Amino acid sequence: MKKKFQVVGIGNAMVDILSHVPEDFLRANGVEKGIMQLIDMQRAADLYGRMGPAREVSGGSAANTIAGIAALGGRTAYVGKVKDDQLGAIFAHDLRAQGAIYETPLAPAGPGAETGRCMVLVTPDGERSLNTYLGWSEFLGPDDVDPAMMASAEWLYLEGYRFDGPDSKAAFAKAIKACKGAGGRVSLTLSDPFCIERHRDDFHEMIRDHVDLLFCNMQEMQAMYPAANLDASLKLAAREVEIVVCTASENGAYVMNGGGREHAHAVPTDIVDATGAGDLFASGFLYGLTAGFDMLTCARMGCVAAAEVISHIGARPEADLMELYRDHGLI
Amino acid sequence: MKKKFQVVGIGNAMVDILSHVPEDFLRANGVEKGIMQLIDMQRAADLYGRMGPAREVSGGSAANTIAGIAALGGRTAYVGKVKDDQLGAIFAHDLRAQGAIYETPLAPAGPGAETGRCMVLVTPDGERSLNTYLGWSEFLGPDDVDPAMMASAEWLYLEGYRFDGPDSKAAFAKAIKACKGAGGRVSLTLSDPFCIERHRDDFHEMIRDHVDLLFCNMQEMQAMYPAANLDASLKLAAREVEIVVCTASENGAYVMNGGGREHAHAVPTDIVDATGAGDLFASGFLYGLTAGFDMLTCARMGCVAAAEVISHIGARPEADLMELYRDHGLI
Numbered sequence: 001m002k003k004k005f006q007v008v009g010i011g012n013a014m015v016d017i018l019s020h021v022p023e024d025f026l027r028a029n030g031v032e033k034g035i036m037q038l039i040d041m042q043r044a045a046d047l048y049g050r051m052g053p054a055r056e057v058s059g060g061s062a063a064n065t066i067a068g069i070a071a072l073g074g075r076t077a078y079v080g081k082v083k084d085d086q087l088g089a090i091f092a093h094d095l096r097a098q099g100a101i102y103e104t105p106l107a108p109a110g111p112g113a114e115t116g117r118c119m120v121l122v123t124p125d126g127e128r129s130l131n132t133y134l135g136w137s138e139f140l141g142p143d144d145v146d147p148a149m150m151a152s153a154e155w156l157y158l159e160g161y162r163f164d165g166p167d168s169k170a171a172f173a174k175a176i177k178a179c180k181g182a183g184g185r186v187s188l189t190l191s192d193p194f195c196i197e198r199h200r201d202d203f204h205e206m207i208r209d210h211v212d213l214l215f216c217n218m219q220e221m222q223a224m225y226p227a228a229n230l231d232a233s234l235k236l237a238a239r240e241v242e243i244v245v246c247t248a249s250e251n252g253a254y255v256m257n258g259g260g261r262e263h264a265h266a267v268p269t270d271i272v273d274a275t276g277a278g279d280l281f282a283s284g285f286l287y288g289l290t291a292g293f294d295m296l297t298c299a300r301m302g303c304v305a306a307a308e309v310i311s312h313i314g315a316r317p318e319a320d321l322m323e324l325y326r327d328h329g330l331i
Numbered sequence: 332m333k334k335k336f337q338v339v340g341i342g343n344a345m346v347d348i349l350s351h352v353p354e355d356f357l358r359a360n361g362v363e364k365g366i367m368q369l370i371d372m373q374r375a376a377d378l379y380g381r382m383g384p385a386r387e388v389s390g391g392s393a394a395n396t397i398a399g400i401a402a403l404g405g406r407t408a409y410v411g412k413v414k415d416d417q418l419g420a421i422f423a424h425d426l427r428a429q430g431a432i433y434e435t436p437l438a439p440a441g442p443g444a445e446t447g448r449c450m451v452l453v454t455p456d457g458e459r460s461l462n463t464y465l466g467w468s469e470f471l472g473p474d475d476v477d478p479a480m481m482a483s484a485e486w487l488y489l490e491g492y493r494f495d496g497p498d499s500k501a502a503f504a505k506a507i508k509a510c511k512g513a514g515g516r517v518s519l520t521l522s523d524p525f526c527i528e529r530h531r532d533d534f535h536e537m538i539r540d541h542v543d544l545l546f547c548n549m550q551e552m553q554a555m556y557p558a559a560n561l562d563a564s565l566k567l568a569a570r571e572v573e574i575v576v577c578t579a580s581e582n583g584a585y586v587m588n589g590g591g592r593e594h595a596h597a598v599p600t601d602i603v604d605a606t607g608a609g610d611l612f613a614s615g616f617l618y619g620l621t622a623g624f625d626m627l628t629c630a631r632m633g634c635v636a637a638a639e640v641i642s643h644i645g646a647r648p649e650a651d652l653m654e655l656y657r658d659h660g661l662i
């Protein structure tokens with residue numbers, strides 16, 4: 001029986017604040033290049049005060065993935081916590097307007113934490129350095145998870161970043177139980193090598209016990225399954241997870257499944273802003289998987305979606321992804 | 332003596348909410364194409380609920396002009412009213428980060444009107460249709476105008492849109508008096524043909540009595556100085572105003588000054604989003620004027636800046652305008 005949702009995502013709900021900066025801005029302001037750093041409200045205000053004019057686009061890793069699947073016509077829902085403020089309204093609008101169900105109640109307006117935001121500093125090489133003020137998204141907990149929604153999901157999609165919140169791990173556990181209890185399956189994205197270092201044991205336990213599909217990039221793979229080379233890491237991961245998908249930037253993506261290994265080539269493109277590459281890869285892959293395509297086609301769908309999102313600023317798709325799939329002969 | 336500011340702008344402070352829509356979205360939602368419509372908060376919420384995912388970029392016509400001059404290294408200030416909310420903070424940040432002085436005190440947070448916003452619906456032809464909820468910017472009044480700042484301006488730049496607020500006309504009068512009393516000069520942009528219809532007499536009186544430099548496009552010229560053709564309208568205007576500048580889309584721009592007439596060709600470009608074309612034309616022209624260039628060069632600087640801003644989404648410059656001026660042999 002077809003379930004109500006093909007994919008339900010859970011993650012950090014936030015709005016991206018995107019700005020182009022010269023390379024030396026990162027050094028001068030203590031920003032580590034290419035990774036995600038958690039910052040508090042004061043640091044967020046300081047950094048914002050020093051960065052140039054920006055633009056605001058809804059973001060959040062799993063939310064980007066869900067938006068991508070929704071843009072492809074997939075049936076999706078998303079759970080992430082924002083506040084009842086203007087940025088929260090923007091986040092909710094953009095997800096709903098893309099066709100995703102976004103049912104998480106807004107936290108009431110008031111003093112204290114605001115809707116989360118991520119200052120995305122894009123250097124001339126297209127690389128992005130993320131500075132995340134989690135705000136209200138930090139408080140995502142079990143009460144925010146509706147078991148009925150989770151039971152209606154063919155696939156859960158969990159964002160590794162949320163391992164930074166203890167209540168969120170409990171929320172993940174509740175969601176997994178409800179989803180698996182109703183015959184659904186669980187995917188996880190590792191999100192960030194430093195996040196893995198912080199929560200290695202928790203990650204490992206969840207992967208081994210519950211995860212059916214693991215998304216990661218090469219740095220995350222090496223952090224989670226250290227080995228002499230990518231091949232060896234992939235094999236370690238494939239012993240524990242049914243489907244392992246590792247993206248490899250300009251080398252495309254590798255899929256391990258049922259003893260077989262597939263490789264999809266990257267789609268050549270000019271990188272304007274790398275934000276969301278992994279998120280949109282997951283959109284394409286999960287869309288393909290829930291629509292019944294083979295592993296190689298799923299990976300190619302991921303690569304096409306990733307190429308689209310890095311060809312412009314912002315981490316949500318702008319072109320018609322389905323049309324791109326037709327152009328690439330995938331459908 | 333060099334004054335502190337080359338240009339001080341006064342106008343509607345707002346954040347643009349930009350979204351691509353198909354042509355039939357405008358018809359289905361009663362949006363008039365290519366013009367600015369004022370809407371209330373309820374209509375703004377309705378329209379926002381129906382439009383697709385969007386992105387947010389600081390806007391406001393005169394604020395875009397000031398941002399453009401600041402991006403060129405000009406000494407600028409801006410007066411426009413926002414609220415102490417998240418959109419207000421975004422607006423203030425983006426202007427200051429561009430190098431403009433933005434000293435208007437934020438209105439205190441609280442119930443009622445919020446920071447103004449403009450839903451910019453961009454159709455596939457690149458044309459934009461503006462739906463403006465004025466919010467707090469409507470309450471711009473004489474108390475917001477600091478005479479000392481106005482006296483420190485070589486040029487005032489007034490936004491015609493603000494004629495929709497009676498207190499704002501009083502604010503304009505106060506600003507003009509302080510500026511002219513200290514030997515400064517006054518420029519005005521007509522903003523919109525419908526705005527002219529609503530306030531024809533007030534516009535005319537201000538132009539005749541106070542304006543030294545008038546910016547408009549062809550529709551606004553025809554509305555303000557109706558005549559058989561553009562030539563005749565330009566002549567009517569030139570009888571009343573020392574410098575008359577009329578932009579003409581793909582036909583570039585015309586300047587009437589001291590009995591002479593100049594024409595600058597448009598800079599060919601692919602139109603992605605026409606928002607801000609007139610605003611950035613004014614940036615280039617005013618920058619040239621205050622830097623001592625001749626009328627034709629000023630107009631060409633306007634055309635180059637306009638071409639830059641319509642080549643991407645959003646009404647603030649993204650490329651280095653000064654570098655473009657070098658490329659075009661203007662400096």
